[in-house]
Amino acid sequence: MDSHHSYSQVKGVSTGTTILAVKFNGGVIIGSDSRASMGESYVSSKTINKLIQVHDRIFCCIAGSLADAQAVTKMAKFQLSFHSIQMESPPLVKAAASIMRELCYNNKEELQAGFITAGWDRKKGPQIYVVSLGGMLLSQPYTIGGSGSTYIYGYVDAKFKPDMSLEEATQFSTNALALAMGRDNVSGGVVHLVVITEAEVKHVVVPGNKLPKFHDE
Amino acid sequence: MDSFSQNPELTTSIMAVEFEGGVVIGADSRTTTGAYIANRVTDKLTPIHERIFCCRSGSAADTQAIADAVTYQLGFHSIELDEAPLVQTAASLFREMCYRYREELMAGIIVAGWDPRRGGQVYTVPVGGMMTRQPVSVGGSGSSYIYGYVDSNYRAGMSKEECLKFTAEALTLAMERDGSSGGVVRLAVVSEQGVERQVILGNQLPKFSTV
Numbered sequence: 001m002d003s004h005h006s007y008s009q010v011k012g013v014s015t016g017t018t019i020l021a022v023k024f025n026g027g028v029i030i031g032s033d034s035r036a037s038m039g040e041s042y043v044s045s046k047t048i049n050k051l052i053q054v055h056d057r058i059f060c061c062i063a064g065s066l067a068d069a070q071a072v073t074k075m076a077k078f079q080l081s082f083h084s085i086q087m088e089s090p091p092l093v094k095a096a097a098s099i100m101r102e103l104c105y106n107n108k109e110e111l112q113a114g115f116i117t118a119g120w121d122r123k124k125g126p127q128i129y130v131v132s133l134g135g136m137l138l139s140q141p142y143t144i145g146g147s148g149s150t151y152i153y154g155y156v157d158a159k160f161k162p163d164m165s166l167e168e169a170t171q172f173s174t175n176a177l178a179l180a181m182g183r184d185n186v187s188g189g190v191v192h193l194v195v196i197t198e199a200e201v202k203h204v205v206v207p208g209n210k211l212p213k214f215h216d217e
Numbered sequence: 218m219d220s221f222s223q224n225p226e227l228t229t230s231i232m233a234v235e236f237e238g239g240v241v242i243g244a245d246s247r248t249t250t251g252a253y254i255a256n257r258v259t260d261k262l263t264p265i266h267e268r269i270f271c272c273r274s275g276s277a278a279d280t281q282a283i284a285d286a287v288t289y290q291l292g293f294h295s296i297e298l299d300e301a302p303l304v305q306t307a308a309s310l311f312r313e314m315c316y317r318y319r320e321e322l323m324a325g326i327i328v329a330g331w332d333p334r335r336g337g338q339v340y341t342v343p344v345g346g347m348m349t350r351q352p353v354s355v356g357g358s359g360s361s362y363i364y365g366y367v368d369s370n371y372r373a374g375m376s377k378e379e380c381l382k383f384t385a386e387a388l389t390l391a392m393e394r395d396g397s398s399g400g401v402v403r404l405a406v407v408s409e410q411g412v413e414r415q416v417i418l419g420n421q422l423p424k425f426s427t428v
Contacts (some may be wrong), residue, residue, distance in 0.1 A: 154363035154390035154391060158390055164259050
């Protein structure tokens, strides 16, 4: 079953990874594992942060080549802050996602990274956008990505409900990431969650020993 | 691209669960040759003996040939012993063949059934020819998508009805995400009382979409 090893074909450091974002009543949660791997058997970092803040209430998480992802997010952060100064107002989440999409689409031959952009803005509230490998932009109520996401499609499809509370959404995200980390050998470490609402941005870390355990553990 | 030049494949979602008193097994019903669905109502739950079944995934030809050979060997063995064969024996026969001919074969098989000595048992014999017993096992291309669901929803000590619901839901989720799985869900319960089979048609499958 080699079809889901596409990310590990990337040269250099790659984030074989699990990332997700989910909308709840009043905000979004964006989350990831914390493992960076080289090839399939060396863990180059156990505690990498894949949740990049591109503006006050807008975060991105990255899957694929770490180098490509860092380059794209750095450029997007710059362009977004410039745009925000020109407009004299906080940027829309869709604007951030569009900038990522332009970069990914115009450089699709060289780049090998996909993104989830999630955040809150005054116009549409909480939103999640997916920018895939070739530069497609899509808005979704919940989304998963990275090599570990294959294993949790069934789980998130079954468990997601629109308009969850913060506690339900946190449990949903933590469980989904823990399940993926349990089955995908290039995802692991700790669970990073960022909760974005109108009022604040909160970063939650769930260390390995506090992750939910399932029937065979 | 000539899609008929490829061999028929059971790109598939299969599953088996042990419960007190027997096993529940399930599969989707799609056989593909390339992009064409050669059979949309396939029966991948193959009887090997009166109370032993196998769920087949991989090459349709390979798994049919192996199942036929094991059915013959097990039938002969059972006559010699003059009693019902053990599920572990059936699984071992599958393993022998899948391991010995591992270079030529492409077969992922789940063996499940009931015998008087150990009750309901599930053994998995994936590609390569390993064999191991598990309380719940999933296989086929669609199985990748439901590992998380199965890990979080399985509990030891479920009843027969709970296992049937669990299997039907898991296979539905797999079929929804895997383009190579689909059609109907075939289920079977194998226990001391015998075999009960059922089919869940497409429009009767559990619904998960929030759209």
